[in-house]
Amino acid sequence: MSSVAQKKGFGATLWDWLTTVDHKKIGILYFLGGGFFFVLGGIEAMLIRWQLHIPNNDFVSAGLFNDLITMHGTTMIFLAAMPILFGFMNAIMPLQIGARDVAFPFINSLGFWMFFFGGLFLNISWLFGEVPDAGWTSYASLSLASEGHGVDFYAIGLQIAGGGTLMAGINFLVTIINMRAPGMTYMRMPLFTWTTFVASAMILFAFPPLTVGLFFLTFDRMFGGNFFNHEMGGNTIIWEHIFWIFGHPEVYILILPAFGIFSEIFSIFSRKRLFGYPSMVFATVLIGFLGFMVWAHHMFTVGLGPTANAIFAVATMAIAVPTGVKIFNWLLTMWGGSIVVTTPMLYALGFIPSFVMGGVTGIMQGAAPLDYQLHDTYFIVAHFHYVIVGGVVLAILAATHLYWPKMFGTMLNETLGKVTFWFFFIGFHMTFLIQHWLGFWGMPRRVWTYMDGQGWNLANLISTVGAFLMAIGVIVLVYNAIVTSIKNVKVANDPWGDGRTLEWAIESPPIYYNFSATPLVRGLDSVWIEKMEGNESGLTPAEPIKDIHMPNGSIIPLLMSFGLFIAGFGAMFRTEESWGLPLLIFGLLWTFVSMAARSLQDDTGYYIKKEEILRDLKRKGGQN
Amino acid sequence: MMKGLKKWRLFSLLAVLTVFLAGCGQEELSTLLPAGQVGRDQFNLLLLSSGIMLLVIIVVVAIFLVALVRFRRSKLGEDHIPEQVEGSHKLELVWTIIPILLILLLAVPTVYYTYKLGDVSAMGAVDEDGNAENLVVDVTAKLYWWEFEYPDLGIVTAQELVVPMDEKVYFNLIAADVKHSFWIPAVGGKLDTNVENVNKFYLVFEKDSKDLKDGVFYGKCAELCGPSHALMDFKVKTMPRAEFDRWVTAMQASADNQVVANPEGQALFQQSCIGCHAVSGVGESGAQGPNLATFGDRNRVAGFMDHTKEDLIEWIKYPQEYKPGNKMPDFDGKLSDKELDAIAEYLMGLSVE
Amino acid sequence: MDLNKKFTPETWPEHPERATLEAKNKFVGFWLFLGGETILFATLFATYVALKNSGPSGFGFSTQGLYELPLVFVMTMLLLTSSLTSVFAMYHLRNYNFKKMQLWLAVTAFLGLGFLMLEVYEFSHYVGLGFTFGNSAFSSAFYTLVGTHGFHVAVGLVWITLLIFRNAKRGLNLYNATKYYTFSLYWHFIDVVWVFIFTVVYLMGVVG
Structure with missing residues (x-):
């Protein structure tokens, strides 16, 4: 457990990672798992763009194309963007509030393994050759008509991964509510912690509808249910409502942490307190709240009637106000500051114009009658990529550079980082800017090919070239990560020099119990305050050094998740294979027994003795 | 309403310019070259909204660039510690209220057009003799083709919709298998064809399709409906009312007097x-x-x-x-x-x- | 945490269920979990209301013809009483009276079991009438809503049984007090959901 035990064999190291409940390690697991799926989803995107680079292309078949778009969307949202953000939340948020761990270390681990096995389940569909093909939205009439097991993989895989997400959300919420250091009031929490908090609250209320929707889909496809079968009295519009009641908040679950990351970056690299902190917090909460009121703007063309459309149109536009407040507060944070353009700052600077463009096209689509034209065209494809790539992915890349030293103890190369940025940024705008016009020119989305002579050829070619530039950027990043990890030049507590929050006052990476003594927080940007007052360490302890209670590692989360993974196959093959039903029962039983084992074990953790902490402190030269 | 229209046309000039510079697409399927009242209403909304949005983008990017140029650490020196400003209620009020006003500017026409384009009350209207006053077309979307029935005329066709110009044509939309979406980009926005209920809307066709490149407008399926979703195109022929009446008569007679080429x-x-x-x-x-x-x-x-x-x-x-x-x-x-x-x-x- | 630390009614804290940080975490986390569960049931209710009485053409089942209020009334009484007995149990948890707490929890479990058996009877009765899960959208929505509640009852029963037997010889401590307490929260929640089911599904189905 202790950091002294460096010379462990491979088996012991592996076991350590499989059983870890340390939030920093789970953060890294999330980051790596999400990164893997990000690359997978990226490859799918490249195949999509290659298919569309010329008219009438036959690089992939129509069916395979639908597999690719479905898996690209599902993978990027559920298995890449969210887990990577969870990675940062896990690794950084507890440090920001001065906590030693999250509230439920065991459930934290369980959440990760459920995400991992859910993602694995979803992607194993490629090996079966029966891949989800009804779009990431899987609208009911098509998802019921879809042949083979493709959509079954979607329903069960997302169910497992979604359960993990829900646990992670509750865990972060309780951590922030209960485990803040003395003095860390709500209105002193760093913005990344605040956005984690609001995003987690949104997860808590948005994921249960998805759970229910996926159960309906599972029942309809595998257990003879009739929720969406209109010949049996069902209704497909129910799926659309349920999906978007989940789906719209989901977008904000992704973008809010991105806002938080950029808030940190603007503040650090402008060497200035975040402008209008209270209104930033208020705007975050308001966006979270409004996020639940606007789902039907995804359904303007469904035929809900003018009254519903008008209400949801106006509600949608209202979200522009708090979002605008945020943009201007970031600008004013820079204004009068001392701006240094590091790689993370470069991403933040690129984010402002990109995200504003994504935001305003969102409002255009909020105007319902105009949306009748734009809905389900390449315009919407351009819009949500501007928001998600221009917002979330830029934030993820920025945070990767920003927090890399805190997570791995070494810096990424700045020059390579900037190379990545420019490839990615130029490629991004090249890919998606032109797609707005493709939408205007009448190109529907999700088309696997298009005829010559409709005026779309050049724009599609430009878009494809842009996509490949983005891919080059990502390859440079991976190269950067590998090379700097091999060199492994150790860095100090605050490698960026202007860290303002608690995580920058402790080691990179932090020791497994984070803080030798719980810190006392005396204001917003507490480390900055301490340093300005001449306290070089940036920390004031709130209590003397004493024994620390720590949780034990456990393999049970992995086992429980694996049981669900097995049960998924059982459910899927229940009717056609004799082993289906036994496998389903076996998997569920496996999970239940693992759970009972946990419950009967009375695992109450262990204590790190005061002497050991003092020893560690001495080794570090008295630093925290 | 008209006053408002004049005002925001000024705004839209810039937007129009951008759009024109980038090209308007092809007449037979571009939403930027609307060929009917519905499409034009939507296009006007596009001009208004992109005008407002362009304004926002310009303001943001201007502040952004000035801040970026003026407050660089390379200029200010490594040791410069900026004043730790907490915020400014005045400024924050400004950028809360101005967006609200901009949004109201867009919200009013949005609501107006939502009701205008959703108005199908005249659909069932009949004249004194009990004949339908308006043309109604029942559209059934199927894997992967379109069926067009003219219930009041007793005729049915497929793949190529034929409609008269300069009058409201009403549509009943439904899908026979999975969900599709009915879209004629140049004429007006789309409406989904659901499997369980009939959706209704209207379109107006104001341009003769004879003058187009292929002699037809392009129609598309806009909702993913399976492997051949991309190929679920249809075409629209528009013609003056008299010509349309002749076509209807010919269709009604097509059961009996058919040319047999082979x-x-x-x-x-x-x-x-x-x-x-x-x-x-x-x-x-x-x-x-x-x-x-x-x-x-x-x-x-x-x-x-x-x-x-x-x-x-x-x-x-x-x-x-x-x-x-x-x-x-x-x-x-x-x-x-x-x-x-x-x-x-x-x-x-x-x-x- | 020391599991073997012995308490007396005097040293036993006033809020044993949240006396330690871990307990506080569980306490808050469980409330949040119930918040999520509320949304889950809300979605199920909405779907049920949208699909009730809806089936293929010539569909013969309706809420009026199907439900039998007397049976459901008995079930309601059983579950409501069990909620009350769990309150008694929590009273004794606060008083550090382990035996009485266990006793009342056992009573709670028996009442819950009775409820569940009646529900199984009710379902099998409907299936006997031909109202199977795959019969219509109505039946799917009905069995999923009421069945999800029933599943929650079953989970609660397994949970409390494990707790009762696991701790029978060990008595109360600050570690298992939270477990008992969260169980009772859960049980109340199930009870509230049932009140809604009784009203929305059965009463409004038969009367409305």
């Missing part, structure tokens, strides 16, 4: 194809395959292939290859080349115009 082809068609495809324009929707009464007048084979005999033969032989997942079986091997040739010739001759 009698042998007709006989083969009666054996192999008639189970799914009707060749009379009189009837109702609900057929297995597209109605072929106007096949010779059409512009594409299967909605997307060139309208030539060769392509038609290719299609009949390998429909599953060209449009995967559609309901027509391959006829390769079931019909000889000579037979296919005869059928193709017969079909190319089916015309009511």
Whole structure:
């Protein structure tokens, strides 16, 4: 457990990672798992763009194309963007509030393994050759008509991964509510912690509808249910409502942490307190709240009637106000500051114009009658990529550079980082800017090919070239990560020099119990305050050094998740294979027994003795 | 309303400029060259909204660039500690209120047009003699083709919608299998064809399709509906009312006086194809395959292939290859080349115009 | 945490369920979990209301013809009483009276079991009438809503049984006090959901 035990064999190291409940390690697991799926989803995107680079292309078949778009969307949202953000939340948020761990270390681990096995389940569909093909939205009439097991993989895989997400959300919420250091009031929490908090609250209320929707889909496809079968009295519009009641908040679950990351970056690299902190917090909460009121703007063309459309149109536009407040507060944070353009700052600077463009096209689509034209065209494809790539992915890349030293103890190369940025940024705008016009020119989305002579050829070619530039950027990043990890030049507590929050006052990476003594927080940007007052360490302890209670590692989360993974196959093959039903029962039983084992074990953790902490402190030269 | 319109047209100038610089697309399928009242209303909303949005972008980018140039650490020196400003209520109030005003500016016309375009109250109206006052077309979307029934006229066609110009044409939309979405980009926005309920809306066609490149507007399916979603195109022919009335009369007579270009082809068609495809324009929707009464007048084979005999033969032989997942079986091997040739010739001759 | 630390009613804290940080975490986390569960049931209710009485053409089942209020009334009484007995149990948890707490929890479990058996009877009765899960959208929505509640009851029963037996010889401590307490929260929640089911599904189904 202790950091002294460096010379462990491979088996012991592996076991350590499989059983870890340390939030920093789970953060890294999330980051790596999400990164893997990000690359997978990226490859799918490249195949999509290659298919569309010329008219009438036959690089992939129509069916395979639908597999690719479905898996690209599902993978990027559920298995890449969210887990990577969870990675940062896990690794950084507890440090920001001065906590030693999250509230439920065991459930934290369980959440990760459920995400991992859910993602694995979803992607194993490629090996079966029966891949989800009804779009990431899987609208009911098509998802019921879809042949083979493709959509079954979607329903069960997302169910497992979604359960993990829900646990992670509750865990972060309780951590922030209960485990803040003395003095860390709500209105002193760093913005990344605040956005984690609001995003987690949104997860808590948005994921249960998805759970229910996926159960309906599972029942309809595998257990003879009739929720969406209109010949049996069902209704497909129910799926659309349920999906978007989940789906719209989901977008904000992704973008809010991105806002938080950029808030940190603007503040650090402008060497200035975040402008209008209270209104930033208020705007975050308001966006979270409004996020639940606007789902039907995804359904303007469904035929809900003018009254519903008008209400949801106006509600949608209202979200522009708090979002605008945020943009201007970031600008004013820079204004009068001392701006240094590091790689993370470069991403933040690129984010402002990109995200504003994504935001305003969102409002255009909020105007319902105009949306009748734009809905389900390449315009919407351009819009949500501007928001998600221009917002979330830029934030993820920025945070990767920003927090890399805190997570791995070494810096990424700045020059390579900037190379990545420019490839990615130029490629991004090249890919998606032109797609707005493709939408205007009448190109529907999700088309696997298009005829010559409709005026779309050049724009599609430009878009494809842009996509490949983005891919080059990502390859440079991976190269950067590998090379700097091999060199492994150790860095100090605050490698960026202007860290303002608690995580920058402790080691990179932090020791497994984070803080030798719980810190006392005396204001917003507490480390900055301490340093300005001449306290070089940036920390004031709130209590003397004493024994620390720590949780034990456990393999049970992995086992429980694996049981669900097995049960998924059982459910899927229940009717056609004799082993289906036994496998389903076996998997569920496996999970239940693992759970009972946990419950009967009375695992109450262990204590790190005061002497050991003092020893560690001495080794570090008295630093925290 | 008109006052408002004038005001925001000023705003829109810039937007128009950008849009024109980047090109407006092709007349037969671009939303930027609206060919009817509905599309034009939506286009106006596009101009208004992009005008406002462009304004926002310009303001943000201007502040952004000035801040970025003025406050660089390389200028200010490494040791410069900026003043730790907490915020400014005045400024924050400004950028809360101005966006609210901008949004109101957009919200009012949005609500107005939402109700205007959603108004189908005149759909069932009848005159004193009990005849329908407005043209109603029942659209059924199927994997992967479109059926158009004119219930008040007793005729049905497929793949090519024929409509009169300069009047409101009302549509009843439904899907027969999975959800699709009915969209004629140049004429107006889309509306989904759900499986469980009929959706209603109207469009107005103000441009004669004769003047277009192919002589037709392009229609698209806008909702993912399976492998051949991309190929689920249809075409729209618009014509003056008088011409349309002539077309309707011809359609109503198509059951009896049909030109037969190839009698042998007709006989083969009666054996192999008639189970799914009707060749009379009189009837109702609900057929297995597209109605072929106007096949010779059409512009594409299967909605997307060139309208030539060769392509038609290719299609009949390998429909599953060209449009995967559609309901027509391959006829390769079931019909000889000579037979296919005869059928193709017969079909190319089916015309009511 | 020391599991073997012995308490007396005097040293036993006033809020044993949240006396330690871990307990506080569980306490808050469980409330949040119930918040999520509320949304889950809300979605199920909405779907049920949208699909009730809806089936294929010529569908013969309706809420009026199907439900039997007397049976459901008995079930309601059983579950409501069990909620009350769990309150008694929590009273004794606060008083550090382990035996009485266990006793009342056992009573709670028996009442819950009775409820569940009646529900199984009710379902099998409907299935006997031909109202199977796959019969219509109505039946799917009905069994999923009421069945999800029933599943929650079953989970609660397994949970409390394990707790009762696991701790029978060990008595109360600050570690298992939270477990008992969260169980009772859960049980109340199930009870509230049932009140809604009784009203929305059964009463409004038969009367409305």
